[in-house]
Amino acid sequence: MLDAISTLSLLALLLGLGLGYAAIRYQVKGNPLVDQIDAILPQTQCGQCDFPGCRPYAEAIASGEAEINQCPPGGQEGVDALAELLGVDTLSLNQEHGETKPKRVAVVDEKVCIGCTLCIQACPVDAFVGSSKVMTTVIAEECTGCDLCLPVCPVDCIDMVEIKPTIRTYVPDISELAHA
């Protein structure tokens, strides 16, 4: 009788210690669902979803505050992917938040730019470089085409230019190969 009680108590103690250690050691920090949602979002950081960036939107989706169809840059494919991840019925993209546009990049007309640096402050990914009262320009590879620099520019010297395919980025069209 005593043997059984002491054995079980010891076992309970040891396992409890083990579990307690594991809970601290392998604790999941943050909400893993937010990371998974964030991985699907296009990281344009444009704020068209009414949240200040992709991660805040991911958090809002995870907590049920936002719908999954508020991201125009992600397009319908993005909405479908989110629906699949969350196991909910897919929705069609909410047009109120804007429409899906082809990938674009900001180009500064450096002759017109007055170097007010407002765009530097507005850019969510620090793609602008420049000097106060001189001029700014865009690091094209880092620009996500979010349009956030357009409204702040006082001299309207930023243009959003569509990225055209080049010989090196060309993807052939296989729909032409469809069988006769």
Added chain:
Amino acid sequence: MLKFKYNGGLKLENPYPVDEIDLIRIPLPDKVILPMQQRIGNQARPIVSVGERVLTGQIIATIDDQRCAPVHASISGIVVAIDEHVYAHKSGLKGLCVTIESDGKDEWVDTSIGCTEHYETCTANTVYNKIRVSGIVGMGGAGFPTHTKVRLAEGCHTLIVNATECEPGITCDAALMQAYPTKVIKGIEVLLHICKAERAIIAIEDDKQEAIAALNKFCNNENITIEVMPTKYTSGAEKILLKYLLGIEVPTGKFASDVGVLCQNVGTVVAVFDAVVENRPLISRAVTVAGSAVKESKNFQVRLGASYDYLLSFVDVKEGSHKVSMNGLMMGIELDSTNYSVSKNTNCVFIDQLEESKPTKECIRCGLCNTVCPVDLLPQQLYWYSKSDNIDKAIKYNLLDCIECNCCSYVCPSQIPLVNYYQYSKALYKQQVKEKQQTENARERFEFRELRLERNKHERAEMMEAKKIALKEKMAKDKAQKAVIEAAKLVHGSQDDS
């Protein structure tokens, strides 16, 4: 005799046989159009302006990129335009080109500076730089800059000179070897000098007996061997050649240089000779003009940038509408017109009579494609995955190892253009990888910005707090001082009164 073998491949007849192969020099073209975007690397930037006079061999465009070779003027004359032209590429996209109108003088830049035939006295680095500034790229069709390839293969044990020319119908390498056997041998010696390989193997197919005889006659270097191989299509692909000649299989994602082999096309070797010994940059190349609509196929040594129409004016083209293609029937591409110009990697222009193409049918899963694939892939499986946009799966089945040799499409009884599907998948994969990288960058940058803004806010708050405290202290100090002064004044006043 070859000890090794590879699976698959095809035995293909030359569709345009000729009695005698000859390399014909043709007069200078009136105008050349030189593309700034070469097959690999970033687009070169023109360093000349419209209206400027240029000399033959002068660098007209360059870029600071290891994967890009400079572009030289191929004739002397006036730069008449720097604008966009449609490239001879399957996309039909436009790219920047420099157009030079000839003054007919062919006045060269100073070619006396350099290594000359005493290149052995030059260091490997000097010779390497000479190759780099001479704008040499792989002349077999891939167009990889030779200087980069040589640098990557530093410390290699074997130099393979690819003279297989296994694409049926192309004879420009054979013509080049027959015309300049000494240049080939000397060029190999130059490459051996810089890459420090112990031996060189010239790989050549047995249908080029005249070229073999010519090379044998002039080759008296014991480190250079001539390996005659049976004529079989895709033997000339670099990785297959390595397997065939040396029994070395290049792992996925690696190159010949990773297994200690430098592989160069014979045309490239001749270009190296011209650059290092004669100090002449790459401004011309051998091009085969053939096809069922051409009465007799010919090889021309032509200046780069000359138009196809100019080349075709030297052969008899039959009447009627034609199909134009470049770089071979198997691995080449079809073009919509002859309105293109010869670039560094144009090895042939074929003008064929239009034939009614057989309609594409559904795949019947016969598996014939699997038997001819020289790199041991599963073309049928890759086809299904590519067709259904299942790129990840196709990549898992080693799609990236596909050399796009078109053997599978050639034997397909349903005439499915299999390689087009693979090209689509590869391009899409490349795009996806790039987009993923960009997304990752954007996330990182956004998160860092958030962190920075938060930190700035925090720092500002701390600073304000510190200022507040400092101000308070100062005020307290001032107050205390004032009180002391007041007290002193009082004391002073009372003394005065007394």
